Amino acid sequence: SESGAKKPRRIALVTLFPEMFDAVTQFGVSSRAVKQGLVEVRCWNPREFTSDRHQTVDARPYGGGPGMVMLVQPLRDAVQAAKAWAGECEVIYLSPQGRRFDQAAAQSFAAAPRNLVLVAGRYEGVDERFIDLEVDSEWSIGDYVLSGGELGAMVMIDAIARLIPGVLGHRQSAEQDSFTDGLLDCPHFTRPEVYTDGAQELPVPAVLASGDHERIRRWRLQQALGRTALRRPDLLQGKTLTEEQQRLLTDFRRDLEA
């Protein structure tokens, strides 16, 4: 287009609770992406694709057992409507059986040109035939029991929207890049330089007030590495550390022993 602006990424949601998505369209970085026209978010409610008086979207499970299962037809018709809007898209069902969503997945979704149709389940889940007919991939945000897939869809929207070019300011995204290469974050401090509650005085680490940017960069990297090694050693598996990172981590561990 004349402004050189990229076409907005379209994210469609199929959900019984569209109002929940105000959380990502009205607040935070993802809402800025929407306001800037870089991302468009739209909801389709399966209940609007029912044809019975009671707008039935669920029914009892074959084989017995507790709870209800979402019917194929309203879900499928809602997905078809969402796909008509989303165009070239990937249909994703958020579910505990899905592949674990992580930063690498967020980066690949943000980089891919395809739009997304995110389907959130409720009740005990959806009729498996809907998944076979309409779903390209299943994704999970973690191993715990939730009441619906909507929070999973919002996690994906937030994580992906931040990575879409133009959404974050250059400084923030540069900051983000330095650490999302698989490390935990370093500690953060702000004023006052010495916090006191009357009983104790808690200063900010001197290095951060030193103004020595190279020393600060090294300290923050060492903290990120050390905290990752202590709290999430799994993130360091299979990660090749640079010479500098290895030295910083060794020093961190030695200081810990001291």
Ligand SMILES: Cc1cccc(C(=O)NCC2(NC(=O)c3cccc4nocc34)CCCC2)c1
């Ligand atoms: C470990 C386990 C085993 C069995 C059921 C459940 C469970 O929570 N079932 C309920 C539903 N859970 C999710 O949708 C859901 C849950 C977790 C992460 C997710 N990431 O995306 C969507 C997610 C499925 C249909 C309605 C909600 C969880």
